[in-house]
Amino acid sequence: MSLVGSYVALSKPLVLVFPVFLLAWLRFGIGGLAMWRWLKKPPDEPSIGARTRWLLFLESFLGNFLFSVCMLFGVSLTTAVAAGVVMSSIPAVVALLSWIFLKERIGRRSAAGIACAAVGIGLFSLQKTDPSLAVAVEPGPLGMDRILLGNLLVFAAVVCEAAYVVIGKRLTDGLGPKRISAIINLWGFALVTPMGLWAALQFDFTSVALPIWGLLLFYGLAASVWTVWLWMTGLKTVPASQAGVFTVMLPISAAAIGVLFMGERLTGVQMLAFGIALLGLLLATLPARQRS
Numbered sequence: 001m002s003l004v005g006s007y008v009a010l011s012k013p014l015v016l017v018f019p020v021f022l023l024a025w026l027r028f029g030i031g032g033l034a035m036w037r038w039l040k041k042p043p044d045e046p047s048i049g050a051r052t053r054w055l056l057f058l059e060s061f062l063g064n065f066l067f068s069v070c071m072l073f074g075v076s077l078t079t080a081v082a083a084g085v086v087m088s089s090i091p092a093v094v095a096l097l098s099w100i101f102l103k104e105r106i107g108r109r110s111a112a113g114i115a116c117a118a119v120g121i122g123l124f125s126l127q128k129t130d131p132s133l134a135v136a137v138e139p140g141p142l143g144m145d146r147i148l149l150g151n152l153l154v155f156a157a158v159v160c161e162a163a164y165v166v167i168g169k170r171l172t173d174g175l176g177p178k179r180i181s182a183i184i185n186l187w188g189f190a191l192v193t194p195m196g197l198w199a200a201l202q203f204d205f206t207s208v209a210l211p212i213w214g215l216l217l218f219y220g221l222a223a224s225v226w227t228v229w230l231w232m233t234g235l236k237t238v239p240a241s242q243a244g245v246f247t248v249m250l251p252i253s254a255a256a257i258g259v260l261f262m263g264e265r266l267t268g269v270q271m272l273a274f275g276i277a278l279l280g281l282l283l284a285t286l287p288a289r290q291r292s
Contacts, residue, residue, distance in 0.1 A: 005253030015076040025196020028189035031224025038182035060187030063164025070157040078150030093162035094244025113245040116280025123273040169240040177232035248277040
């Protein structure tokens with residue numbers, strides 16, 4: 001989740017260079033080249049049934065394709081700090097979907113962690129937009145405020161990410177993390193290829209500076225390979241509702257990147273919001289005392 005937060009923030013300079021669909025297409029392409037060996041079925045894995053195929057498609061459509069489109073468009077309209085804090089609502093949405101679809105019981109400490117994430121985003125919402133940011137004063141599509149529209153798109157990405165967590169928990173019951181990562185990346189590449197090719201035909205690749213290519217390589221590997229494999233490996237042994245609490249690391253790392261490398265500012269109240277989110281993470285994940 002810390003890696004996800006870093007590439008969410010670092011995608012902001014990328015969307016200033018690449019069209020969104022081209023960026024998503026290149027991301028899935030980089031991931032596919034890195035994981036093509038993972039597509040082969042291991043001897044100890046069962047054959048993929050019709051229900052699992054459908055879940056793999058949904059996992060990629062919601063968690064890869066729609067998440068990438070909503071997140072990239074959203075980040076292009078808002079700030080890295082704002083996008084990160086909107087994404088701190090993921091634990092609450094994951095817990096809700098886990099309760100509805102996986103029938104997971106939400107313990108008191110997990111509920112406290114979710115509440116801390118909700119309080120954190122509530123505190124952040126009380127802050128006024130930084131008037132020094134040009135993005136805040138420019139009108140967006142259909143006359144909407146750019147920050148508002150960007151945050152709404154980022155929240156749509158939150159819902160997609162929560163569905164990704166819940167569906168991933170079901171998939172890890174029968175498939176290995178590497179194969180899941182490779183298959184859903186392949187689906188993502190197939191879904192975005194028509195728009196990606198159309199954007200590529202109109203794009204001047206010679207205008208891209210070398211550091212941007214390096215950032216794109218990191219983005220592709222982090223978004224398609226490292227984070228997915230780490231997440232699916234963890235989900236094999238961690239309940240989805242508890243795993244969702246770890247997503248508070250996403251807004252924290254996204255905001256840190258925005259402040260340290262992009263010149264964005266973090267107020268005292270926003271720092272308090274992130275501190276409360278970290279407290280929630282501790283509450284939900286510290287080992288519980290064993291009863292004799």
